[in-house]
Every structure is written in C-alpha cells, then in structure tokens.
Amino acid sequence: MLSEHDHTAQEPMGEVPGVALPSELTSYIGYTLRRVFVLLGTSAGSDEAATRNFVVLDALAGGDSLSQHHLAERLGINRTIMVQVIDRLEGDGYVTRTRNPDNRRSYVLSLTASGRDALEGMRQSVADRDMRLTAPLSTRERTRLDVLLSRLLPTPAQPIPRSTAYLVAQAHYRLRRIGDDKLAGTGLRVRHFAPLSAINTFAPCAQRQLAEHLAITEPAAAVVVDELVRAGLVRRGRDPHDRRRYALELTGRGRESLATVGKAVEELQSDVAGMLGAGGDAELRTLLFKLLEHQHTAANV
Numbered sequence: 001m002l003s004e005h006d007h008t009a010q011e012p013m014g015e016v017p018g019v020a021l022p023s024e025l026t027s028y029i030g031y032t033l034r035r036v037f038v039l040l041g042t043s044a045g046s047d048e049a050a051t052r053n054f055v056v057l058d059a060l061a062g063g064d065s066l067s068q069h070h071l072a073e074r075l076g077i078n079r080t081i082m083v084q085v086i087d088r089l090e091g092d093g094y095v096t097r098t099r100n101p102d103n104r105r106s107y108v109l110s111l112t113a114s115g116r117d118a119l120e121g122m123r124q125s126v127a128d129r130d131m132r133l134t135a136p137l138s139t140r141e142r143t144r145l146d147v148l149l150s151r152l153l154p155t156p157a158q159p160i161p162r163s164t165a166y167l168v169a170q171a172h173y174r175l176r177r178i179g180d181d182k183l184a185g186t187g188l189r190v191r192h193f194a195p196l197s198a199i200n201t202f203a204p205c206a207q208r209q210l211a212e213h214l215a216i217t218e219p220a221a222a223v224v225v226d227e228l229v230r231a232g233l234v235r236r237g238r239d240p241h242d243r244r245r246y247a248l249e250l251t252g253r254g255r256e257s258l259a260t261v262g263k264a265v266e267e268l269q270s271d272v273a274g275m276l277g278a279g280g281d282a283e284l285r286t287l288l289f290k291l292l293e294h295q296h297t298a299a300n301v
Contacts, residue, residue: 014220021215021292025194028265029272029281030175032288037172039291040133040165051166052077054126056085057094057119058162060111067106076153076170094118130164136294141287148284151275178271182264187231188257193265195224196250196258199234204247233257 015038025031040048055075065071072082086109089095094115097107111119134142142164149167152174179190198213199205211221225248228234233254236246250258273281 014217014223016215016217019215022194022198022213024197026285026289028269029276029285029288030172030179030190030265030268031194032285032292033168033172033175036288036291037168040168048165048169050122051126051129051163051169052081052085053089054119054122055163055166056082056089057111057115057122060095060109061116061119065109066100067103068109069106071109073154076174078173089115092118126163126165133168133291134164136290137287141290144283145287148276148280148287151277151280152272175268175272179264179268182267183261186257186260188261188264190261190265190268192224192228192233192257193261195221195228196233196254196261199248200250200255200258203249204237205249206245206247210248228254 015035017039021032021035056071056077059065059071059075065074068082068086069079071077071086072079075082077085086095086097090097092114094112096110096112098110100106100108130142134145137145146164146167149164149171152171153167154174176190183189194214195210198210202209202213207221207225208218210225211218214221216224225234225236229236232251235249235251235254237249238245238247269281276284
C-alpha cells in the first residue's frame with residue numbers, strides 16, 4: 001500500500017489555475033478549498049511563512065502565551081510548525097522565551113519591542129495580500145468568508161486570526177488532516193480520491209486525459225500515477241486507440257481503495273457541514289467559487 005507520512009509533509013500540487021474544474025469534485029468543500037489554497041500560493045506577493053509569522057506576532061501582541069503548545073492550540077497551527085516559527089521569530093529578535101515559573105518544563109512567549117515594530121510593518125502587506133485574494137468579494141462577503149473559514153479551525157483558534165490568507169491555509173490543512181485521520185492504517189489519503197475516481201470513470205484513461213480532467217499539470221499527474229501504480233491500485237496498459245500510449249485502469253485493489261477513500265471523503269463533507277452550520281457549506285462554496293471564477297476570468301482575458 002501507500003507509505004505513511006507525517007501530516008505536515010508537503011502534498012503533490014501542480015494544479016493548473018484558471019481552467020474548468022471537475023464538477024463531481026467541486027461539491028466537496030475540501031477540494032474547492034484546496035484549489036483556493038493553491039491559488040493563494042501562486043498569486044503575486046504570496047508568502048505563507050510571512051503570513052504565519054504575522055498571525056503569531058499578532059496573537060502575542062494581546063499578551064504573553066504560557067507555552068508554544070498553548071499558542072499552537074489557539075492558532076490551530078501544527079506543533080512542529082509552531083516550534084519552527086518561534087525559533088525563527090526568536091532568532092530575528094521578535095520573540096523571547098522565558099521559563100514558566102509555574103511549570104519549569106514550558107516557556108512563556110513574549111513579544112519584544114522589535115517584534116511590535118515588525119508587526120506594525122507587516123499589517124499593511126498582509127492586508128494588501130488579503131485584498132488581492134478577495135478582490136471579487138464585497139466587504140460583507142469578505143467578512144462572511146472569514147467567519148465561515150474560522151469555523152473550520154479548532155474552537156480556540158476562531159477569535160484570533162486576522163488574515164484571510166492564513167484562514168484559507170489553516171482550514172485546508174485541518175480538513176486534510178481530519179480526512180487523512182479517517183484513513184489511518186490504510187495507506188490512503190483523501191487526495192487520492194480525485195485521481196482514483198477519474199480513472200475509474202474514464203478507463204482506459206490516458207495520463208494526459210487524467211491531467212486535463214483534474215486540471216493539473218502532466219508532470220503532477222505522472223507523480224500521482226506512479227505512486228498509485230507502485231501501490232498496486234492502478235494498472236498501466238496500452239491505449240487501445242493509440243498503441244504508442246499507455247492507458248490507466250484501476251486494479252481490484254484500486255476499486256476497493258476508491259470505495260474506502262470515497263467513504264472518508266463523504267464523512268469529511270458531513271463533518272464540514274456540521275462545523276459550518278445550516279446552509280454554511282453552500283454559502284462557503286459560493287464564496288470560494290467567486291475567488292476561483294475571478295481567477296479563471298483573469299487568466300482568459
């Protein structure tokens with residue numbers, strides 16, 4: 001089966017921006033949110049690390065944090081990533097660590113004067129990035145988008161973040177983590193649902209056809225297909241319409257895996273609907289699609 005990996009590992013990307021998306025996938029908030037996350041990562045001036053630095057400094061501006069763990073919980077940031085962020089901010093002289101007098105095993109995190117100055121300098125650049133990301137939305141829609149995205153984060157994180165870009169990234173990471181946890185022990189990931197379902201629908205499916213349908217680059221499709229072939233979930237055979245090319249089909253194990261990952265995706269969608277409340281999933285999908293449609297229009301002008 002597929003190898004296990006840490007939830008913080010980078011997943012294969014390669015999405016092609018500004019093209020039509022597969023309709024059978026866009027009904028899932030997790031998929032649509034991933035596309036917006038990729039849009040954010042490829043937009044001019046995007047810098048996820050800088051946005052995360054801003055959010056951490058902004059949280060500390062309201063008062064000291066009793067520990068890195070506590071701050072990570074408040075902001076919904078993976079603990080390993082939080083250690084890296086604090087190490088970097090401490091190295092820059094923006095944050096100090098001091099022993100917690102009530103718990104000598106933990107550190108109190110405090111913002112320095114330099115950190116406050118840096119925070120003020122970051123505010124405008126973060127606001128500018130958010131405005132570019134949400135350009136097609138009205139002021140009311142921007143506010144509503146932030147509210148809905150916040151609901152996808154752990155409850156302690158909801159009042160803290162002040163960046164749409166941050167909320168998009170953290171909501172994407174959290175939904176991916178929740179979905180992958182449902183598949184623990186299977187070697188599968190929720191990201192495998194899209195290629196497995198597409199190959200099942202179009203088999204025998206050329207790799208180029210798979211890439212075009214999923215709106216990803218051919219090199220990205222090749223990486224995913226190689227992974228699925230090694231795992232015994234996909235078979236490469238000759239294309240009956242062109243013997244010079246390969247065609248893809250699911251193996252028996254692949255069909256079983258598609259059913260398994262499909263069940264996890266449906267459960268994740270149900271979880272999302274519960275987090276967002278009545279009508280929230282449809283509302284968030286509409287707002288996310290406005291961002292993607294704006295990109296599609298701009299790419300084809």
